[in-house]
Amino acid sequence: MDVSRARRLLLALTAGACAVALVGGCSSGDAQRAESSTQAAAPAVANELQDDYQAVIKDVLPSVVQIDATNSLGSGIVYDGNGHIVTNAHVVGEEKTFRVTAATGKEPMAARLVATYPEQDLAVIRLNSVPDGLKAATFGDSAKVDMGQIVLAMGSPLGLSGSVTQGIVSATGRTVSEGSEGGGTGATLANMVQTSAAINPGNSGGALVNLDGEVIGIPTLAASDPELGGGSAPGIGFAIPVSMVRTVADQIIKDGKVTDSGRAALDITGRTVLDDAYEPAGVAVVEAPADGAAGKAGIKPGDVITRVGDTDVTTITSLQEALASMKPGDEVTVVYERGGSEAKVQVTLGEI
Incomplete structure (x- = not known):
């Protein structure tokens, strides 16, 4: 436990000590002292939490940049001292060159694309010239990310460079599908971190940071609410x-x-x-190369896949979501229809 967290815990315990004693018969003087102690402790705890926020922002924000492409604007994180910056694939799009501006407001720097990986909506670009004092972010451990942890989202929402929002880790292990409209990659992303920290256009590619100053994720998309006309659902973002x-x-x-x-x-x-009611009913196989996972198992063009493992498959998206939780080499039961009859087969999964 770090020192600041230990101090907050000590203050909380001190504030609560006489509350226990009151149940056992504390005097009125003790009660007054306890009330005074509680009143004094509350602002102290709040002030120390505020100090933690400010320390993390001061430490991490210099490693967060704004990325300008011809048709998009997003954020990125300095990955190492060699000028590599990691961001979202949908931020770089089809572009090869970029202008990069540090959150601390220095002059824009030129950068070029190293490679993009739309299947996971990630990309790496590199500064043409590495400036003095370039600071790489510290990256955390996904295994230690848990519900309830306080997090800060840093980036350039709506072009407001160096912006910070605050929330918690709302859930882990989410599987979400990203739309292809509006510049998205259409990828299905597994094991996402759900957060209540506000994520707006321009935050993509930035940093989701814990109170130890470690990057635990890259904010990528916000949930949309069909009842709001497809607008963002407040407080539901994914990294x-x-x-x-x-x-x-x-x-x-x-x-x-x-x-x-x-x-x-x-x-x-x-x-x-x-199906006959015009509802999604499965995924028809258009191509299944003989040397691929499905082809080796005997699945052929024209077959309609309806289930993978324990998950019903009705659309391409649901098929992608089912596979997102699995690993190459896993053996899984695939249920499909052929010529009006249902069949099943064991498939050893390949790799994207």
Whole structure:
């Protein structure tokens, strides 16, 4: 436990000590002293939490940048001292060159694309010239991210460089699908961190940070509410976990591309099909190469996949979501229809 957190705990225990004694018969003088102690402790705890926020912002914000492309604006995180910056694939789009501005307001710097990986909505760009004092962010451990942790989202929402919002980790392990409209990659993303910290256009590619000053994720998208006409649902945002960020960024920096995605695939081309009531009813196989996972198991073009493992499959998106929780090499039961009859087969999953 860090020192500031220990102090807050000590203050909370001190404030509560006489509350226990009152139940056992504290005197009125004791009660007055306890009330006074509680009143004094509350602002002290709040002030120390505020100090924690300000210390984290001062430490991390210099590592968060604004990325300007021709048709988009987003955020990024300085990944290392060699000028590599990690961001979202949908921030860089089809662009190859960018202007990068530090949150601390220095002159824009030129950068170029190293590689993009739309399947996980991640990309790495590199500064053409590394400025003195460039500070790489500290990246945390996804295994230690848990519900209720206080987090700060840092980036450039709506072009407001160096903005910070606050919230908590609302959930972990979410699987979400990103729309392809509006510049999205259409990817299905697994193990996402859900947060109540506000995520707005321009926050994408920035930093989700814990109170130890560690980046635990990259804010990527906000939930949309169909009842609001597709507008963002307040307080429901998602960040790519730092474990995936590291996996993808390290491969791109080393090899110029992702060589091991860690993501499972059936190795098919498919399309959603409708039933007689015009409701989604499965994924029709358009192509299934003989050397792919599905092809090796005997699945053929024309088959309609309706279930993978324990998950019903009605659309391409639901198929992607089912596979997102699995790993290459996993053996899974696939249920499909062929010629009006249902069949099932064991498939050893391939890799995207």
